[in-house]
Amino acid sequence: MSGLREELAAALAWARQRSTVLTISVDDADLVAQHSPLMSPLVWDLAHIGNQEELWLVRDVGGREPVRHDIDDLYDAFRHPRRTRPALPLLGPDETRRYVDEVRDKTWDILDASTFRGSRLVEDGFVFAMIAQHEQQHDETMLATHQLRLGRPVLTAEPVPSAVAAGDPGEVVVPAGEFDMGTSSDPWALDNERPGHRVFVDAFAIDTVPVTNGDYAVFVAETGSEAPQFWIDDGCGNWWRRRFGVLEPVPPDEPVVHVSWFEASAYARWAGKRLPTEAEWEKAARWDPVTGRSRRYPWGDDPPGPEHANLGQRHLSPAPVGAYPDGASPLGVQQLIGDVWEWTSSPFTGYPGFAAFPYREYSEVFFGGDYRVLRGGSFGTDPIACRGTFRNWDHPVRRQIFAGFRCARDL
Known part of the structure; x- marks a missing residue:
């Protein structure tokens, strides 16, 4: 012990x-x-x-x-x-x-x-x-x-790593079939991650990387949609952002952050796609087509290291797409863990056989509202509170959380 x-x-x-x-x-x-x-x-x-x-x-x-x-x-x-x-x-x-x-x-x-x-x-x-x-x-x-908070910068952290692999937006096809969703064996998993159960998912395509600032800026320019929270237009065609008290140009290759579920959904429709369901997101993140089993993390069962994901406030912003090739899933989907929480289309509810433990107020009281599920964690999420089965949820209007998204589409 x-x-x-x-x-x-x-x-x-x-x-x-x-x-x-x-x-x-x-x-x-x-x-x-x-x-x-x-x-x-x-x-x-x-x-x-x-x-x-x-x-x-x-x-x-x-x-x-x-x-x-x-x-x-x-x-x-x-x-x-x-x-x-x-x-x-x-x-x-x-x-x-x-x-x-x-x-x-x-x-x-x-x-x-x-x-x-x-x-x-x-x-x-x-x-x-x-x-x-x-x-x-x-x-x-x-x-x-x-x-x-307004005022001078008070937090410091290492700069985010550079991209070391191709971060061009692409997609992979996830074939139809069942997979093991959730967990019944992870000793520290919380009640809403339980119990593990088999889920059938139709074939779909999912983006290999999250939607970037550059992608989203095009959407804003073409549709007149509101820019993400903390973005500032300098009047000369350039976007700046306020990040923990620092004013800086918006990096085009980082995942967009501080967007609501409604904004993410609107972008996906504009792109001819949609947000993934929670089950689709988890299958893309955990399912290994060679063994047929679900991993604890996209890269395997080992806990996250700095080569796998941007977690734990090690940095103070998302990293560029392509910065963590060692963290990719078996299907080649990148940055599913860390950087930004990813909105899904799914409402927050209990799994079949759900039992509140050790108290109803952790999960059960939130079932049935307008909450939408987010997955994957952000740069501000600690590894102990982030795994392939971990579920977050929030109101779809929320923008202050470290949330972004990736798109999916039907086949």
């Missing part, structure tokens, strides 16, 4: 390191400010991260006394819409930091004592991994808040 314990400890520590970077990079005024009514103040996200860790690890798994029994309501995401959270009597920045540190100290003791046996919640370290995934998901949300 020592290997599992060390893996979980590393995942929790890395998530906290990232949360710290995202919150110490701005002053207290920025931490408590609401930079968009679509987003929480950064200080709310940080305290919510600590509160979820306290509820699940300190109180439930650890059986310890509450660290702060008086703040559960304040940091319940279902009780208070994001736009109203600044008006709540939230913990201040210093108090929030002390709180999350105290919770984490108790978590280390509970992790050290765990046998990872006795209940489904702790088996294979699921609940510890769930908390690490939860923190990383909020880290991506905080990164999106940073993009909405």
